[in-house]
Amino acid sequence: MKTVVVTDSTSYIPKHIRENLNIHMIPLSVVINGETYREEVDLNVSDFYDAVKSIETLPTTTQPPIGEFEQLYSKLAEEYDAIISIHLSSGISGTYQGAVAAAEMAENVRVYTYDSEISCMAQGFYVLEAASMAQAGKTPEEIIPRLDELKAEMSAYFMVDDLSHLQRGGRLSSAQAVIGSLLNIKPLLHFQDKVIVPFEKIRTRKKAMKRIVDLLAEDVEKGKFLRATIIHANRVQEAADWKAELAVQFPTVDFSISYFGPVIGTHLGEGSMGMAWTIK
Ligand code: MYR
Secondary structure: OOEEEEEEHHHOOOHHHHHHOOEEEEOOEEEEOOEEEEEOOOEOHHHHHHHHHHOOOOOEEEOOOHHHHHHHHHHHHOOOOEEEEEEOOOOOOOHHHHHHHHHHHOOOOEEEEEEOOOOHHHHHHHHHHHHHHHHOOOOHHHHHHHHHHHHHOOEEEEEOOOOHHHHHOOOEOOOHHHHHHHOOOOOEEEEEOOEEEEEEOOOOHHHHHHHHHHHHHHHHHOOOOEEEEEEEOOOHHHHHHHHHHHHHHOOOOEEEEEEOOHHHHHHHOOOOEEEEEEEO
């Protein structure tokens, strides 16, 4: 059985890695000043953060049209027997539902849609694992349980510099009163049941980052062998410094650096920072 992996742009997997692992990507889009840009295709991450500095109207985002999924699935059906299509959490975007609708219409190929229940390189971990296994000839029946194992061990925490982006986009799932009480601090956020909720109220960025490290340490102390990714919104140097520090503190963990690209950056804002980890 020949299996191939599809994901959306919010995995933010660099192009050369996608090409090496035969990962097919469907982009979400950002609308800036009335112009629609497909992220990772028409607009890269650094141009996005440059552009938002100079515009008056804040950008918005859109999920891919269902037709994009239909076209890609039908092209892949010519060569493959199965497609594993892995997407950002259905609790924050309609992208996954689009994939499901197109999967139901697909002919001559079996499409397995997978709700990552998260996004960014945390989702990317599932995509990379699935693609490596598919290249090694594994079937969806072998790959999907492995993704579920990674999901069961996934932790991801992030903080934003300014909560108003998440509030404006309606992606923070909490009572207005709770959100109001968080506006002047740097709460740690995470995903619960596919949506973003506050994890803990923390006053400063430094303390929030320290708390993330403590949470990682708890898992390392349990003897888990982990891969972790630092995810940043245009904070390249800060992410590199953090990674260098953590690599010394946690020699058994494989660290990487990834980013909040245009679509996710629209909802989190520049300066956001987070970390995700799961088992190797
Ligand atoms: C759409 O328009 O359909 C896209 C909506 C994307 C919402 C993004 C909300 C923030 C996600 C944060 C992910 C952090 C992962 C560690």
